[in-house]
Amino acid sequence: MSLSTAVPTVPALSVGTPVPLRLAVVDMSGTSVVEGGLQDRAFAKVVAARGLAEGTPEHERAARLFRERRGTSRTAVFQALFEDRTAALEATRAFEAAFDRLLAEHGVTAVPGAEGALVRLREAGLDLCLITGYARHTQNMILESLGWMGLADLSLSPDDAGRGVPYPDMVLTALLALDHDDVRSVLTVGDTAADILAGRRAGAGLVVGVRSGQDTGGVLAGAGADQVVDSLAQVPDLVATLRG
CATH class of the missing domain: 1.10.150 (DNA polymerase; domain 1)
Incomplete structure (x- = not known):
């Protein structure tokens, strides 16, 4: 008698299958914060x-x-x-x-409408992580000066994740730290081509570029942004529209 070993099958993931957004990873300098040079x-x-x-x-x-x-x-x-x-x-x-x-x-200032946008993203049910190329203690100084220490669920710098953009380390660290299991549920927002590349390399479900900082809309689109908007203030409405 021959014995056969049953191997359980796992349904293949469809690349085009939409996954609900659950985590927003948002850049600081140029995207949500103005540090004025x-x-x-x-x-x-x-x-x-x-x-x-x-x-x-x-x-x-x-x-x-x-x-x-x-x-x-x-x-x-x-x-x-x-x-x-x-x-x-x-x-x-x-x-x-x-x-x-x-x-x-x-001191620094917030990009106009940024704080309200971050609050709205959380109210829409997304966890929020603020990321930066600043050192950890510098990031904390900025968050404290803006009164943002409790605004996000998590904040990360290269000190915490290993490498900054254009590497995907901070996006993936946020995914793991906030206990999410599908990178396609991640929204990333940034103002530079490097921010866009980090989102793309991480496999984020929605990568958004904003024109409020360093790079032009053409550069952001060329780097692979799914959407390019004028500022972070527009991102919650964009998310709501895409959710239908």
């Missing part, structure tokens, strides 16, 4: 102190690199500028100290 000022001070004087081609190349990679960890940015790891770590600490001083002096 304080990062650029802190960066200029740090690299000038290390021999890259403002107005020189070397300084401009460094500034361009910083603008392109500002969503990832600051350590990674300075490691790309300074081959010596010790010098990169020292520059990172100097940047964070300079930025914190500027932040304490000048």
Whole structure:
């Protein structure tokens, strides 16, 4: 007598099957927060102190690199500028100290309509995670200054997740930390091509670009955004429309 082993079958997931949105992962700088160029000022001070004087081609190349990679960890940015790891770590600490001083002096503001939009997303039943390329303590300073410490279910920086955008680490960390089981239930919102790439690479169900920050709508669409809107304030209505 021959015995056959029954192998349970698992229904295949349909790529086109809509999954209800359950988690919003929203970028801070440029998307929900306006920091008014304080990062650029802190960066200029740090690299000038290390021999890259403002107005020189070397300084401009460094500034361009910083603008392109500002969503990832600051350590990674300075490691790309300074081959010596010790010098990169020292520059990172100097940047964070300079930025914190500027932040304490000048503060930041919310993007118009951002706080209301975040509240509406939670009222619509979505968990909320705020993500940033800032260091953890800097992120906390900003949240405290805006009165946003209890606004989101979770906040993450590269310090918490390993890497910043364009890597998917923070999106996936939020998914796991808030106990969701399907990345297609995630909405991501950001103002840079790197934010869009992070959402795409994570497999988010809806990736939205906003024109309130660094990159143009064309750049955001070209990076793979499902939708591009003027600001975060429009995102709750977009979600409601897509839900039908």
